Amino acid sequence: MSLPKTADIVIIGGGVMGASVAYHLAARGQKNVLLLEKDAFFGQGATGRCAGGVRYQFSTEVNVRLSLASLPMLEQFEAEIGQAIDFRRCGYLIFLTTPQDVAIFKHTLAMQNKLGVKTEWLSGEEVRRRLPLMRLEDVLAATYNPGDGLVDPHGVVMGYIHAASRLGALALNNVEVTGLHLTGGYVTAVETNAGTVTTPRVVNAAGPWAGLIGRMAGVNIPITPVRRQMLTTTPLPEISPDFPFVIDFAQSLYFHREGEGLLTGMSNPGQAPGFDQDIDTHWELVHLEAASARLPLLEKAGLVSHWAGLYEVTPDAHPIFGVTPVEGLYVCAGFSGHGFMHGPVTGKLMSEIILDGKAQIVDVTALDLARFSEGRLIQEYNVV
Numbered sequence: 001m002s003l004p005k006t007a008d009i010v011i012i013g014g015g016v017m018g019a020s021v022a023y024h025l026a027a028r029g030q031k032n033v034l035l036l037e038k039d040a041f042f043g044q045g046a047t048g049r050c051a052g053g054v055r056y057q058f059s060t061e062v063n064v065r066l067s068l069a070s071l072p073m074l075e076q077f078e079a080e081i082g083q084a085i086d087f088r089r090c091g092y093l094i095f096l097t098t099p100q101d102v103a104i105f106k107h108t109l110a111m112q113n114k115l116g117v118k119t120e121w122l123s124g125e126e127v128r129r130r131l132p133l134m135r136l137e138d139v140l141a142a143t144y145n146p147g148d149g150l151v152d153p154h155g156v157v158m159g160y161i162h163a164a165s166r167l168g169a170l171a172l173n174n175v176e177v178t179g180l181h182l183t184g185g186y187v188t189a190v191e192t193n194a195g196t197v198t199t200p201r202v203v204n205a206a207g208p209w210a211g212l213i214g215r216m217a218g219v220n221i222p223i224t225p226v227r228r229q230m231l232t233t234t235p236l237p238e239i240s241p242d243f244p245f246v247i248d249f250a251q252s253l254y255f256h257r258e259g260e261g262l263l264t265g266m267s268n269p270g271q272a273p274g275f276d277q278d279i280d281t282h283w284e285l286v287h288l289e290a291a292s293a294r295l296p297l298l299e300k301a302g303l304v305s306h307w308a309g310l311y312e313v314t315p316d317a318h319p320i321f322g323v324t325p326v327e328g329l330y331v332c333a334g335f336s337g338h339g340f341m342h343g344p345v346t347g348k349l350m351s352e353i354i355l356d357g358k359a360q361i362v363d364v365t366a367l368d369l370a371r372f373s374e375g376r377l378i379q380e381y382n383v384v
């Protein structure tokens, strides 16, 4: 398929955000929607490298509200979009080892419960009872939500892209946006390696690369790419099928069942920002040592696969939704390592912002780009 000369709306980035925006715009009747992805396949950026976790457990109301809107969309995904996404409600169990985290999580659990999220408080004893294979002597408490779980990211991306295409949108691979044309403060065209497309509206859904797209229009979008990595193991029959998504919060260390084995990852707090997606073999050893200390069973597991991807980190660990100082240029990016689960609601929100001038389904006015220059940051604590 060749690049059209014009489009009503161009979306940059074929990850979960771009795919969801394309579908939701097409579902609202927008016919001339063009999605451009630089890679040979859709969803190979942060989305295709993520852990697939979906959760209600956040520390700010707006993130909980995004989950309250987005997770039911994932539950309805197959019925609405016609694509299976393997939603496994294994629950997230986040365990705490410091008095400070216990105090903070008690507070945020009350907020979640007030919003109707049924997160539960577990004592250290209860955590040790539920996870007999793990070494958890130092665990003080945990939060657990049985409605949290895992979803297949590729199914979500391709489901949205196919559904958008059926509704008339055009999604192209191997098209890299290399520049934006502006006239008098308005966006007028997108320049690519395959030619120029004139358009009055552009959505920057370039994930970890969104700051680079902003720069093409002279707009500062404070998103820092930060490498994160994980690995999967050979089968471990001892791990029960109902093993939850377990997070050792203080160490940013996590485990969940993946096929017959486990997936585990640990965030490196000293990771320098950058676009490098090679495996850091030194950090992998640090990670494996910490993981085996928690779950000694791992010592007898083999490595099946490992990979690195990029978190798209904003200064307050919240995403950026909506308009920019350039008329016609919108942004939805910066989900700071927990955006896959908010992909569905983001597409709907962006369709509302673009077509109605205002988000309806969740109030995201506090998550505008202007908050950074106006000092209105709201910090998310539950970042893994």
Ligand SMILES: Cc1cc2nc3c(=O)[nH]c(=O)nc-3n(C[C@H](O)[C@H](O)[C@H](O)COP(=O)(O)OP(=O)(O)OC[C@H]3O[C@@H](n4cnc5c(N)ncnc54)[C@H](O)[C@@H]3O)c2cc1C
Residues within 6 Å of the ligand: 012, 013, 014, 015, 016, 017, 018, 036, 037, 038, 039, 042, 043, 044, 045, 046, 047, 048, 049, 050, 051, 052, 053, 054, 175, 176, 177, 178, 205, 206, 207, 208, 209, 228, 229, 230, 308, 309, 310, 311, 312, 332, 333, 334, 335, 336, 337, 338, 339, 340, 341, 342
């Ligand atoms: C290791 C890891 C684990 C994670 N675990 C989870 C998790 O368990 N749960 C969760 O909810 N989130 C998780 N995340 C975060 C989640 O992956 C992201 O928040 C989300 O996928 C961001 O989606 P996106 O569409 O904004 O970005 P991406 O998926 O990166 O999509 C952006 C796309 O834009 C394309 N692009 C960039 N520049 C251009 C250009 N110039 N022209 C054309 N195309 C361009 C890229 O190639 C890319 O495909 C994790 C992330 C990582 C890295």
